[in-house]
Amino acid sequence: MTADSQTKRVAAHIARSVHTPLPPEVLARTRLHLLDTIAAIISGTRLRAGRRAIAFAQSQIGPAQASVPGTDLRTTAIDAAFTAAMAAHADETDDSHLGGRFHPGCAIVPAALAVAELKGQSGQALLRAIACGYDVGARATMALGFSAPRSGTHSTHCLGANFGAAAAAGALAGLDALQCEHLLSYATQQASGIAYWNRDKEHVEKAFDFGGMGARNGVFGALFVASGASGCGEALTGEMSYLSAFGENPDPALLAEGLGERYEILAASIKKWCVGSPIQAALDSVMALIEAEGIRAADVESLRATMPDDRLPIVDNRDMPDVCLQHLLALALVDGGVSFASSHDAERMQDPELLELRKRFQAVPSPELTIARPARQAIIEITTKDGRQLRHHTRAVLGTPDNPMAAAQVEAKAHDLMAPILGGARTSALIEALRQIEEMPDIRALRPLLSLSGA
Numbered sequence: 001m002t003a004d005s006q007t008k009r010v011a012a013h014i015a016r017s018v019h020t021p022l023p024p025e026v027l028a029r030t031r032l033h034l035l036d037t038i039a040a041i042i043s044g045t046r047l048r049a050g051r052r053a054i055a056f057a058q059s060q061i062g063p064a065q066a067s068v069p070g071t072d073l074r075t076t077a078i079d080a081a082f083t084a085a086m087a088a089h090a091d092e093t094d095d096s097h098l099g100g101r102f103h104p105g106c107a108i109v110p111a112a113l114a115v116a117e118l119k120g121q122s123g124q125a126l127l128r129a130i131a132c133g134y135d136v137g138a139r140a141t142m143a144l145g146f147s148a149p150r151s152g153t154h155s156t157h158c159l160g161a162n163f164g165a166a167a168a169a170g171a172l173a174g175l176d177a178l179q180c181e182h183l184l185s186y187a188t189q190q191a192s193g194i195a196y197w198n199r200d201k202e203h204v205e206k207a208f209d210f211g212g213m214g215a216r217n218g219v220f221g222a223l224f225v226a227s228g229a230s231g232c233g234e235a236l237t238g239e240m241s242y243l244s245a246f247g248e249n250p251d252p253a254l255l256a257e258g259l260g261e262r263y264e265i266l267a268a269s270i271k272k273w274c275v276g277s278p279i280q281a282a283l284d285s286v287m288a289l290i291e292a293e294g295i296r297a298a299d300v301e302s303l304r305a306t307m308p309d310d311r312l313p314i315v316d317n318r319d320m321p322d323v324c325l326q327h328l329l330a331l332a333l334v335d336g337g338v339s340f341a342s343s344h345d346a347e348r349m350q351d352p353e354l355l356e357l358r359k360r361f362q363a364v365p366s367p368e369l370t371i372a373r374p375a376r377q378a379i380i381e382i383t384t385k386d387g388r389q390l391r392h393h394t395r396a397v398l399g400t401p402d403n404p405m406a407a408a409q410v411e412a413k414a415h416d417l418m419a420p421i422l423g424g425a426r427t428s429a430l431i432e433a434l435r436q437i438e439e440m441p442d443i444r445a446l447r448p449l450l451s452l453s454g455a
Contacts, residue, residue: 007236009256010136010167011180017132017171018125026263027438030127032410033095033134035434036270037088037105038113038450039414042070042421043274043340044090049207053086066114069450070421077114081165081219084110085211091203091344092322093274093417094211098375098400099267100138101149102160106211108133111165111218115172116443118223123440129171131265137164138264139256140242145249149310150195154246157210158193165218173222182231186221188242189235201319269400270410274340274417276323278311280399281378285392286332289382297333297353299384302360305329306379308372309365316363321349326361329380330354340417374402426454 022030044050045068054071057079066080067073073083088094088106095105108130116126140163146152166187170180193209200206225231236242236255243250273283282305289295305325307315318324321331322343332338334353348354369377374396382390396402405413411431419427430449433440440446448454 006252006255007181007184007234008177009259010139010236011184012177013256013259014132014136014167014170014180014183015175015177017167018121018128020128020260022128022131023263026131026265027127028407029265030131031434031437032270032407033105033265033268034109034127034130034437035414035431036095036410037109038069038430038434039417040093040106041068041084041088041110042450043093043417044087045070046421047087047090047344048202049090049204050087052204053083053207053212057083066117067447067450069113070418070452072452072455077118077223078216078219080117081111081114081169082212082216084113085165085215086207089207089211091274092276093271093340095268095270096277097134097138097160097264097268100141100160100264101146101156102137102141102164103157103210104134104137104160104164104265104268107161107165107214107218108137108168110211111215112168112172113443114215114219115169115222117447119172119174120442120444121172123437123443125172126443127438129168131263132171133164133168134265134268135259135263136167137161138267139254139259140164143243143251143254144247145251147248152246152248154191155193155195155197155209157195157197158213159191159246161210161214162191162193162217163187165214166221167218169218169222170225173226175222175225179225181233181235182229183221183225185231185233185235186224187217187235190217190221191242191246198314203320267401269397270405272398272405272409272413273338273343274322275328275338275343276315278307278315278376279323279325279328280397281376281394282307282325282380283328283332283338284394284398285378285380286329287337288392288394289380289390290332290336293388293390295333295382295384295390296336297330297357299386300333300357300360301383301385302362303329303383304362304364304381306364306366306369306381308370308376309367310370311376312363312365321346324349325363326358327354329361330357333357374400376400421452422449
């Protein structure tokens with residue numbers, strides 16, 4: 001198979017995806033990622049990025065083609081996808097894919113929901129398209145051959161979202177193989193993203209970069225091609241292509257390798273903690289010590305957090321509470337745990353008790369943990385005031401493929417996020433409906449469960 005045929009292989013996979021059954025394990029995992037992302041959207045409608053996106057969409061209101069979960073807003077499929085994606089990554093609640101270095105759900109699921117609602121697609125088609133989006137988005141970034149998380153000229157978080165959302169939207173829009181090749185051309189032209197989102201202190205542009213931009217681009221491309229627009233072929237490889245423009249050490253074969261056999265949604269992680277991914281292991285460790293030793297803030301003389309040296313800068317003394325390592329560790333020790341509400345309470349970053357406790361913390365970058373497998377390990381060492389030396393090394397983070405959350409754990413997380421907005425009874429009914437979504441002939445039946453008014 002020559003490199004210049006990879007675009008056709010990816011396009012053909014997208015075109016047949018909604019007609020191809022998923023293995024039971026993949027189907028079950030896709031349901032959980034759908035639920036987890038819907039919960040992130042609904043909780044995110046109350047956060048800054050979600051609120052800004054809703055206000056913008058309301059100012060641009062168009063035909064009522066698709067809904068935004070957690071609101072009564074119905075607008076164009078493009079704007080609905082954009083708005084829901086902004087809410088989905090309004091904080092750090094959504095899933096992630098370590099190999100692809102992106103957050104797949106926050107762009108792929110909103111794009112898929114919007115087009116599926118517009119087209120009246122079935123729940124089964126929705127799940128298959130979402131799985132396809134994870135497959136295409138992850139491969140689009142892995143094929144670039146970036147040697148380190150920050151080695152590429154463009155952000156994988158933006159690129160993976162862009163191609164994953166396009167694939168899911170194109171599958172549900174009913175595009176044939178040639179049209180999907182044209183869709184990939186539009187996805188390539190819309191590919192962008194620079195990693196200065198690390199400087200975002202309000203999580204608004206970051207929500208756009210990780211979710212909103214990709215979802216908007218993907219739905220636009222799919223619907224534009226479906227309307228009759230043509231595009232160029234062979235956009236992914238060769239001279240003047242996606243890989244030539246964005247790759248560091250590109251490997252064209254990775255774009256289509258294992259499609260239909262290796263499902264990237266099985267390599268994605270669902271977060272236990274609604275905080276930045278590099279902090280997950282550290283919180284797992286400090287909570288393990290709290291539960292095993294009964295320690296609290298008053299017991300701590302000093303704390304040493306050893307983290308991968310490529311990940312620590314992302315979360316080291318950041319301004320936002322849900323991506324600040326030191327703040328969240330202090331919060332866990334003071335409160336005995338970390339909730340969605342507490343991890344998003346910006347005012348508590350100025351709490352004198354937390355600030356005083358943080359003075360006793362040391363964050364240590366570790367090259368050894370960077371290359372350790374499973375990835376994203378952390379070690380917490382605490383010296384107590386009575387002289388004890390406590391240590392916990394989290395190797396497999398809860399929620400990762402090496403230590404996955406059970407369905408009941410994901411459902412409990414989703415219930416906690418959605419119930420304050422939708423109410424307990426409707427949240428439980430929504431979770432039950434999503435357990436059986438592949439039996440739903442038209443996903444528009446979800447509207448009453450997803451909206452604020454129940455209409």
